[in-house]
Amino acid sequence: MVIGRWRLRAPRRDRRGGFTIVEVLVAVTVLVFGLLALVGTGALITKMLSRGNRSNRGAFFALERMETLRSVPCNSLANGSATLAGGYTVSWQIINITGGTARRARVVSTYAATLGTPRADTVEATILCIR
Secondary structure (H helix, E strand, O other): EOOOEEEEOOOOOOOOOOHHHHHHHHHHHHHHHHHHHHHHHHHHHHHHHHHHHHHHHHHHHHHHHHHHHOOOHHHHHOOOOEEEOEEEEEEEEEEEEEOOOOEEEEEEEEEEEEEHHHEEEEEEEEEEEEO
16 A cells, blocks of 8 residues: 555564574573572582581580590599591590599590591580599
8 A cells, every 4th residue: 555655564474483593592591500500509508518417426426425524433534535437536635623523524526527627626514523
């Protein structure tokens, strides 16, 4: 249809809908970076859980030794150390408190952390000598 000098055209219906290759590449790039971030976060969480587990076991071994020392009569308390399964070492020191009937016990649990660096957990308590 012609109106004056202008010709009106019907909109083209053969135009295909969809995405261009550039849009697809941008979407894939964003998706890849998101997945890489997710994998990196998963690895970090696994490392932190492993470190927490080792620390928890070290503290457990130290507290277990402390309870053992509390059950021993005061005149039998002595310094010592023990090597446990999993690369844990527990050492304890008994300190006489002057002017009293108590002993101070310090228990140190040592273990290998990430990349073999040593870590230690220390527990200290006073043991009353009533027997």
